[in-house]
Amino acid sequence: MSRGVVLITGASAGLGEEMARQFAALGYDLALCARRTDRLTALAAELGGPGKPRVSVRRLDVTDDAAVFRVFGEFAAAFGRIDRVVVNAGLGKGAPLGSGRWDANRDTAMVNFVGALAQTEAALQIFRAQQGGHLVLISSMSALRGMRKSMTTYAATKAGVAAIAEGVRSERIRGVDVSVIYPGYIRSEMNAHVQQKTRFMVDTRTGVRAMVAAIEKRRAKAYVPAWPWAPIAVAMRVLPLSVVRRMV
Ligand SMILES: NC(=O)c1ccc[n+]([C@@H]2O[C@H](COP(=O)([O-])OP(=O)(O)OC[C@H]3O[C@@H](n4cnc5c(N)ncnc54)[C@H](OP(=O)(O)O)[C@@H]3O)[C@@H](O)[C@H]2O)c1
Structure with missing residues (x-):
């Protein structure tokens, strides 16, 4: 018997794809x-079929507001x-501000912030009508403080x-329950170009297991793993920027 219906955006790769696998297994x-x-x-x-969860898919660009509400x-x-x-x-495609890559920073802001706002609007319309639901927003550890260079816009959107x-x-x-998840470094398409030995990077399955466990507990906030x-979250909040800038 189904435990309920989970809608995941960005389910074609990385953390979204693996969350789909792990929620299907649950x-x-x-x-x-x-x-x-x-x-x-x-x-x-892979996940659906007779005797397995029901899986429905739709094309969605989250920067197309009307499409978000429709889908x-x-x-x-x-x-x-x-x-x-x-x-x-x-x-995750930002560039240092003032370096002439407005397009990259704008794209990041539109997908990560305005897109998330549209998705929240659409989700809450549904939850208000059915008088319940669990809203989960995927933020990032980079949301905790201002970040430099190519991370500045990304971190601001996640904050x-x-x-x-x-x-x-x-x-x-x-x-309505609300959870915000702050992932650390979890291997995905977004960071596939980053060197294997990045500090604290975990594989996709391990990282998403921690995300799914926190979501299942309906934690208000979770730093994962x-x-x-x-x-690190505690340290990032209290340490001076001169130290934080070298931590992440
Ligand atoms: N991996 C990490 O270490 C890490 C750490 C902190 C936070 N996060 C956050 O976790 C979330 C998932 O990231 P990820 O690491 O799994 O990245 P990813 O592997 O690059 O996957 C990103 C997903 O977002 C979708 N997407 C991108 N632009 C979109 C758009 N305009 N409309 C609809 N879907 C769009 C992509 O699908 P299509 O290209 O098919 O549309 C893809 O499914 C992101 O919010 C990211 O900021 C990741």
């Missing part, structure tokens, strides 16, 4: 979206309800995502 039905539908279709074939609405209509929405689609989560949680909407990122 017995959830899945509503999966991203732009690369060939990858979503292959994932649905979320179509999923809700097809399944009858959505129990959890994971706002996961993200882009914005965390602020959306806290604001909605503070509203205490009837039946907890070791070493929970203590």
